[in-house]
Amino acid sequence: MPDQAKEDALKGYREILPPNVSLGEATEAYKEVDDVAYAISRLPLGAPRALKVICVGAGFSGLAFAREVELGNLPNVSLTVYEKNASVGGTWYENRYPGCDIPIHNYQSYYAPAKDIHTYIEAVADQHNLRKHVKVSHKIIGARWIEERQKWQVNIVATDGRELMVSNRVNKDGEAGEPFTEECDVLINAGGCFNDWKWPTIPRRETFKGQMIHSAAWPKNVELKGKTVALIGNGSTGVQILPNILDDVEKVYVYIRSKTWVTASFAQKFAGPNGANIFFTEGQKRHWAENPDEYLQYRKEVESELNSRFLLYLKDSNAQREALGYSTSQMTEKLSSKPEIGEKLIPEFAVGCRRTTPGNGYLEALCSPKVEIIWGGIDSFNETGLLAANGEQRDVDTVICATGFNMSFSPRFPIIGCKGVSLQEKWDDNPECYLSVTAADMPNFFIYLGPGSPLGHGSVVSSLERVTEYIAQFVRKLQTENYSSVVPKPHIPRAYQRQALAWLDKTAWSSNCASTYKNGKPDGPLISLHPGSRLHYFELLKHPRWEDFDWTSLCEEEDLIFAWLGNGFIVEECKEKSEVDLTWFLPPVEAAKMIKATF
Structure with a gap:
């Protein structure tokens, strides 16, 4: 052990040692052998x-x-x-895009938006000092x-x-x-x-003159009302964004390169009809605050439902086959007004290969007259918009890149x-x-x-x-x-x-x-x-x-490996008034299990 490391450790030990050595307190055999071992010998077991x-x-x-x-x-x-x-706030200080797809039971709604998650984190930092x-x-x-x-x-x-x-x-x-x-x-x-987010690797991105947003760095005051928007990406983030901007925009061009599963909501039986979001009423929140045991039970039920679904990630399981059939049926039904979308969007790969995404309202949004899907890759950006790989040009005011992270x-x-x-x-x-x-x-x-x-x-x-x-x-x-x-x-x-x-x-x-x-x-x-x-x-x-x-x-000699056993006492024994039960080794015994005297 280098001398400098030992000196640093001794400094730390001296901060918690009493100033003077009491009679019988130290292990004197270590005094001339190892300074660290001698210092520890004066401390009770567990002194940090x-x-x-x-x-x-x-x-x-x-x-x-x-x-x-x-x-x-x-x-x-x-x-x-x-x-x-x-x-x-970390990720949730940066990721402010509209939408969320995981049920989290500490917020205003079943699926909490980014703003609520960040507000919660700020409250945790304040309330826990x-x-x-x-x-x-x-x-x-x-x-x-x-x-x-x-x-x-x-x-x-x-x-x-x-x-x-x-x-x-x-x-x-x-x-x-x-x-x-x-x-x-x-x-x-x-x-x-x-948080190491990626712009799309599409040529001439810097030439675009309109507003360009990455979903992972969403500005606080985005104004999309009446805008023509390009949305690049149909991963979990793009799926969440589309239905949440649809009411405001004039037009959305959705660029889709890959097929994807849009699945049932996570723990759907606790969500609203057809997996829709639920906004908790003030009465519900007040009831949970006044009845924490009921609130805990609700949380446990949601988490248990999430845990029970893991089997579907085994690609040869019955749960996977059921998920495949159910997801295909649900997507086909929700895209029934435009079945040609389903033919290009529904995958052949297993449910869960890409992150499972409930995408509440996403499939319905794809069928909206406000939405036009551009299938395949993108050739390049230009000053006014995007040139698709198929040669089609779309001019837009804003480009939203839901293109993920490194x-x-x-x-x-x-x-x-x-x-x-x-x-x-x-x-x-x-x-x-x-x-x-x-x-x-x-x-x-x-x-x-x-x-x-x-x-x-x-x-x-x-x-x-x-x-x-x-x-x-x-x-x-x-x-x-x-x-x-x-x-x-x-x-x-x-x-x-x-x-x-x-x-x-x-x-x-x-x-x-x-x-x-x-x-x-x-x-x-x-x-x-x-x-x-x-x-x-x-x-x-x-x-x-x-x-x-x-x-x-911190002791060089192998035979000093147990020097940390200290002065032979535990920390609580050395306090004038212990706050813990020092007879913890005597457990409570039910009357029916007590040994009855036979003498």
Whole structure:
């Protein structure tokens, strides 16, 4: 263990040590052997040394970790969350397009619009006192692991305060002032995978003179009333946008290159007629607020319904066959006024190969006289509009690009780990990741929604909460068991990815379609998805497999590996007045099960 790392650790231990050594308090055998072991010997078992954590991004993930710290679940952790945008919210600060297709039960309606989701996140930050941990308008531009310090050096630059900062490797717009460096013991990348958005790769895009909008950077005050609009893309976002702008626009040209399933609503039996949205009344919301047990039961029923649908993602299952038949029937019925649309839109690939999209009102919108579908590719942009591959020109006022994100998972800023290994270079080739949270050669580094997360099944928020609990267990172990660093064993992410890809081959996601899950390629590897249901994922996160990791002790001698057992007492025993039950080992016993005396 390098001397500098030991000195840093001793400083942390001294902050929680009493100033003077009491008689019999320390293990004197360690006094001349190892300074760290001697310091720990004065502490009760479980006393946490100080750690500094830096988190990238203040969306759902970053705020979930901040709440873990704020609740006191990680005592003696100093946290800074750096957020490149002007406020918290992450994806839902940036994605303001009209529409939502996942039932989320914390809002004003069954399918919440982006504005309600962002308002909720802001309320979470305020009500849980999380903003004190967050520095907005600061962008992480690099990180390097310093082996001799057992710390990360993180490079940060302030922005000019603009509302939205683009997240990719090349764009430096909005960066202001001189970069500065901070050190931390633990680095968490909570930057997410839904904010490195992609413009369409169509020639001469810059020549268009009208308004151009990307769905992932939707302006606050978009005026589409009476406009002629081109909508590029029929993935989940484009499907949500069309019915939500139809009433305002004069005309919409919808450019469709790929077939897609427009499916039944998620947990449809809880939605409105035919899967329509439900707007909760003030009476309903008040009743739930006054009866939290009923509200919890409602939430559980919705989540249970979402969980029960995972079987359809197995491409040879009865559930998949039923979904195929039902979806075909529903789409055909909703497109009955224009059956020629169904002939070109209904796919041959499995339901779920592309992200399943309820698309409330989308098929009906395609049949509207306001809508004209342009099938196939786009040749180029020009000053007044778009030239389709079939030679047809359409002049428009506004172009909406619902063209998705870069889902390569390779980080947007350089991250250099052990022995100079670049995570960017490594993951550009193949993003091997263990449980979507840790990576080889990257000590004390954790990721939210990395490669292999359950993006394809239900809302990700519950997954983020489970990842938070998982990461917290590692941080606590580093704090209380005298370790300076932890990293997956070199073969673990590779072996885990092999298992994942082998399992995913039998799923609907592996069908022949261009999807977000394959970063837009029909034959791309399914590196983005977890090999199982989200309940399967949650179970794996409950109890970390410590044997899959290499741990570096702050004591050099192997025989001092148990120095963290400390002074022979636990923390609560050393308090004048404990607030926990120190007789927890005596469980309550029902009267009927009590052993009756026989003497």
